Amino acid sequence: MTHNSNKVITRFAPSPTGALHIGSARTALFNFIFAKQNKGKFILRIEDTDKERSKKEYEKDILDGLQWLGIEHDEIYYQSKREDIYEKYIQPLLEKEIIYFSPPEEEEKKEGILRFKNPNKKITFNDEVRGDITFDTTELGDFAIARDKQTPLYHLAVVIDDHEMGITDVIRGEDHISNTPRQILLQEAIGASRPRYTHIPLILAPDRTKLSKRTNATAILDYKKEGYLPVALINFMTLLGWSPQVKTENRQPITDNKQQITDDVDDGIFSADELVKRFSVSAIQKGGAIFDINKLRFINREHLKKIPFERLKAEIELFLPSEMRKMTPQAHSVLIQVIMEKIDVFSDIEALYKAGEFTYFWEQPTYTVEALFWKEEKDSATLAENIDKLVQLLSEISQEQFTADVVKKHIWSYATERGRGSVLWPFRFALSGKEKSPDPFVIAEILGKEETIRRLEYAREKLF
């Protein structure tokens, strides 16, 4: 096998024994970014040698998850389809007596599993983020490497495939550090060269243990269901265990003016392309990083802000309760702006809806008359007068012009004159029936002229 040794080739090698996990996705991402950055190749290798545990549905989940995230592979391989290749490597090892059948009584029959004759020596390898790491392989014993001549176990399969595929850089989770010496021993046995190793820190649960499927919702496609943006997830995953080369603040000695802070400081919000441009192995962190959902939400919101409105509309549509989809296009647009101010991620819409946050948009709210009054005010006559005036002013606006801006302009001077709280609070309350809600102008636009006036009249009637 000859390969162009200059070209970077990385791989992501999941076993389809579970859904695509956020930790694995990040490993895939780092491999993808690194290959992209070096104009190299990114290989996806499905490690399905364990026929018992490997499932088609998981394979699909992994493929779908990667695609959703935009992590595209240049080539894909299945270990289950490479038996002939493996045999070509295993047979000679058997002949050279580097490996043997076990247990010993099977030796004659040429049955049982295959074990590697451990040369029992010290292995030192370089890790790109940690430097030299040394293991004494003696403690490993003669480890198992294949079920039979055609089905290698994990370590051998990895070594043969990495060699065959010309993998130059192995980027994987820190939990593989202790697997590395075994694999190096096998590389030496088959005459393969050693790739560069980059072990990235693990993503940890809040209790500092490895993130697990049992205790945390970690499947990538769950984030899709929740309505996270793939770019936000990628941004977040990259920032976990890696830091961008931030333009540092100017830290000259203090003088009287404080003008030295550069205004061009990174905010940590990156597109996929920017990430590819900026990524560097040397800035990878050594310690594990706790998964902080708040940060993910924040990053998601930041990316949400950058989405063009039309696309946002289409995306939000999918999360809206059926009642809200019936609105007029104009009301709909305003509603989306209202929603956007309150959410970090699309699934928040559902939570807000369930909390009764939106019902007043299509239902006359019920409330007690007392709540209509602003603060300490108690005078029904004054309030009635204000409401009457509001109705009168709003009536002057035409159906087509009935927007938040116009409504605001139209009643602003009256409200200011009478005390904004005295006018605006009852206005808003009559429309929403809630202590907390968006401002009355926006609600009015969403409700439309007719319904807005109707609700004001309803409030007016309740007064006496």
Place this chain on the structure above:
RNA sequence: GGCCCCAUCGUCUAACGGUCAGGACGUAAGCUUUUCAAGCUUAAAAUCGGGGUUCGAUUCCCCGUGGGGUCACCA
């Protein structure tokens, strides 16, 4: 337990041996304001401990301590 890895605000992190230990998330307060949200401003908040080396350690070395990973005919 053996082996391996790691250690800066609660969290993610910055700091060629010399900074007032910086930024971001979160939290709190203030501003704005008809309420909420959003936005803006500010604040509180960290170098695990002990020894070295050095004029000077977050930074280099050693020892503790703590945390994590890994020890399959799984990958």
